[in-house]
Amino acid sequence: MRQTRLIYVENDPALLGVMSTILRSQPMLDLIFASSDPLEVLGSECVERADVALLDLALGRDTLTGMDLGMALRNRNPEIGIVIHSQHPMKNVSKQVPQAQRMGWSYLAKSGTLKPEELTDLLRSTAIGISHDRMRIDDIEGDDGSESLIKLTPRQRVIMGLASLGMSAPEIGDHIDLSPDSVRKDLSKAYQTLVPEGGAGSDVRTQAVMSYLRLIDADEWRDS
Numbered sequence: 001m002r003q004t005r006l007i008y009v010e011n012d013p014a015l016l017g018v019m020s021t022i023l024r025s026q027p028m029l030d031l032i033f034a035s036s037d038p039l040e041v042l043g044s045e046c047v048e049r050a051d052v053a054l055l056d057l058a059l060g061r062d063t064l065t066g067m068d069l070g071m072a073l074r075n076r077n078p079e080i081g082i083v084i085h086s087q088h089p090m091k092n093v094s095k096q097v098p099q100a101q102r103m104g105w106s107y108l109a110k111s112g113t114l115k116p117e118e119l120t121d122l123l124r125s126t127a128i129g130i131s132h133d134r135m136r137i138d139d140i141e142g143d144d145g146s147e148s149l150i151k152l153t154p155r156q157r158v159i160m161g162l163a164s165l166g167m168s169a170p171e172i173g174d175h176i177d178l179s180p181d182s183v184r185k186d187l188s189k190a191y192q193t194l195v196p197e198g199g200a201g202s203d204v205r206t207q208a209v210m211s212y213l214r215l216i217d218a219d220e221w222r223d224s
Contacts, residue, residue: 003030004124007053009041009069010034010085011060015110023054026120038064038072042175047076052127054108057086068161070105071154072176081126083108106132148193149215156190159183160212163205 006029010016013036020034033046038059041047053073055066064072070082081104106126108114114134122132152160155176162172169183178186187205194208194215 001028003028004120004127005030005032005046005049005051006123007032007041007044007046007050007073008034009036009038009053009059009066010056011036011058012056019054022116022119026116028120028124038069039175041069042072042076047073047080050077050080052081052083052123054083054085054123057084063165064161068158072158072161075154075158075176080104081123081129082106083123083126083132085110103131104129106130106134108132108134148211151193152190153186156186156193159186160190160194160208163187164209164213 006023008016008020008023008031010019016034016036020031023029023031023034032050033041033044035041036059050073053070055069057066059066059069066084066086070084073080074082083106085108087110104126106122108119108122122134126132149157158176159172162175167175169180169187172178173180173183187208190212191204191208194211195204
């Protein structure tokens with residue numbers, strides 16, 4: 001039986017080292033890439049070879065969230081499983097993933113109670129399309145903004161995540177292998193979704209980025 005090829009991204013250097021050692025010790029896992037930098041992962045050729053990615057949700061204030069990185073990896077490799085690893089509240093996070101993309105997305109609380117063998121089983125099953133919720137995702141009544149995020153295509157979601165870092169269209173294109181014109185077209189469509197009332201002459205990009213960050217609760221998930 002083939003090993004499951006794994007990408008691991010974690011913001012905490014100490015946890016990255018400890019978990020990498022544990023993951024490498026598992027005979028059915030092949031840790032092919034480990035990093036604390038989401039943009040380094042996006043630039044790696046390992047993405048197309050990976051079966052599953054274990055991603056910290058809060059990867060730092062000045063970079064992508066784990067959800068955005070998961071979308072970007074799935075955009076590059078439609079078959080990759082995504083496991084979001086978090087100590088933060090996960091309210092309505094699953095609703096941000098388009099319905100057609102939810103197979104092979106799992107959510108896992110950072111906890112010392114999970115045995116390495118259990119983690120291996122969760123990663124391997126997510127890699128073949130099974131989804132798990134190993135943390136309680138509380139339902140919130142009312143409109144939480146998830147509908148607007150779902151209206152964005154996965155590629156638009158990735159592009160907005162990179163735009164929120166202040167990247168230009170050519171810089172975004174370099175990271176996800178698109179022409180600047182294609183990026184601009186997707187940005188324009190995303191702006192229409194996020195800022196439907198944006199008027200002529202207004203700074204629609206800034207409004208759209210601010211709206212996007214509010215919708216993904218960036219201040220709650222990113223490290224302070």
